[in-house]
Amino acid sequence: MLPRGDARTAAELAAEAESAGWDGFFVWEPVWGVDAWVALTAAAMVTGTIRLGTMLTPLPRRRPWELAGQTATLDNLSGGRVILSVGLGAIHDGWTAFETDPGRKVRAELLDEGLAVLAGLWGGQPFAHQGRHYTVSPTEFMLPAPPVQQARIPVWVVGGWPRPRSMRRAAQWDGWLPNFLPPASPATPDTLREGVDWLRRERAAQGQDMTGYEVIWEGQTSGDDPAAAAATVAPWAEAGATWWLEADWSLAGDAAAVTDACRRRLRAGPPRA
Numbered sequence: 001m002l003p004r005g006d007a008r009t010a011a012e013l014a015a016e017a018e019s020a021g022w023d024g025f026f027v028w029e030p031v032w033g034v035d036a037w038v039a040l041t042a043a044a045m046v047t048g049t050i051r052l053g054t055m056l057t058p059l060p061r062r063r064p065w066e067l068a069g070q071t072a073t074l075d076n077l078s079g080g081r082v083i084l085s086v087g088l089g090a091i092h093d094g095w096t097a098f099e100t101d102p103g104r105k106v107r108a109e110l111l112d113e114g115l116a117v118l119a120g121l122w123g124g125q126p127f128a129h130q131g132r133h134y135t136v137s138p139t140e141f142m143l144p145a146p147p148v149q150q151a152r153i154p155v156w157v158v159g160g161w162p163r164p165r166s167m168r169r170a171a172q173w174d175g176w177l178p179n180f181l182p183p184a185s186p187a188t189p190d191t192l193r194e195g196v197d198w199l200r201r202e203r204a205a206q207g208q209d210m211t212g213y214e215v216i217w218e219g220q221t222s223g224d225d226p227a228a229a230a231a232t233v234a235p236w237a238e239a240g241a242t243w244w245l246e247a248d249w250s251l252a253g254d255a256a257a258v259t260d261a262c263r264r265r266l267r268a269g270p271p272r273a
Contacts (some may be wrong), residue, residue: 001026001055001218001247002262007042008032009259014043016266017050023052023270024083026245031061037070044078051081056158056177057152057243058089060110061099064117064134065162070124072147080148084118085216086111086175087158109133112169115155124150156216161195171202175243189239191216196240217241220248224266230272237273244271 002010002025013024025043027038035205040052052074057067067084088107089095102106114133120127124146126138148155158177159170161184170176178195180187192215200210217236221229221244233244246265253256 003249003251007039009047010039011042014047018047020266020269026053026055029054029057051083053083056085056087059086059152060107064114068118068121074144075147083154085156119152124148171199177216189235193239214242215240216243218245218247221271223265233271234273
């Protein structure tokens, strides 16, 4: 996870990550700042196998048809390597400086409708949607190529454990980005296991199993001690996590210092449980 840096930095570090054996490279998506999709495009041009995605896209503030075009374009350019991570979005000064918060309930509605529109447009025309917030009519105007990945680009969704409505949304897509809420907080491998067990039952009720379904856990490991890094990751893997997202949001200093710190961690290689 690149905590900060421009598109050139993203390209350089994505290439480093791929060479060092990492499976994915992610950037954050601001309301105003370095464009995440331009940065990932730059990364796609200098890599060939590593997965590329956001962490994460606040879908309620995006026009889903624009995001559908961006993601499909990048999926074609990269040969089918895009992962889309979405959530309600955390309200902060960098958001409210430009837009008002419609409230959590409305953002949840926008998230659900936005996901439906994304999946529909990725699937091709004719597609129509009529909802509380979005209306989409079938069109044949200048149609873009569909994503390489079908039936859709993988979508990882934030789910607040143990909130059934939030978790049910995550269960319907392709991965769970855990957010632990009272009484499940603080986060431990045991609380993660509880959420995974709930997802397994919920997906079974929907007629799906956990095959191909991802559970993502975010944390930090030392690049200087592979054994300690493996020991950090192991309990989360045993609890059901399928991805470890190496993320150090505490990195500070000028851009060059942050880039150097990220490069050192990347070159040390990923932690392996």
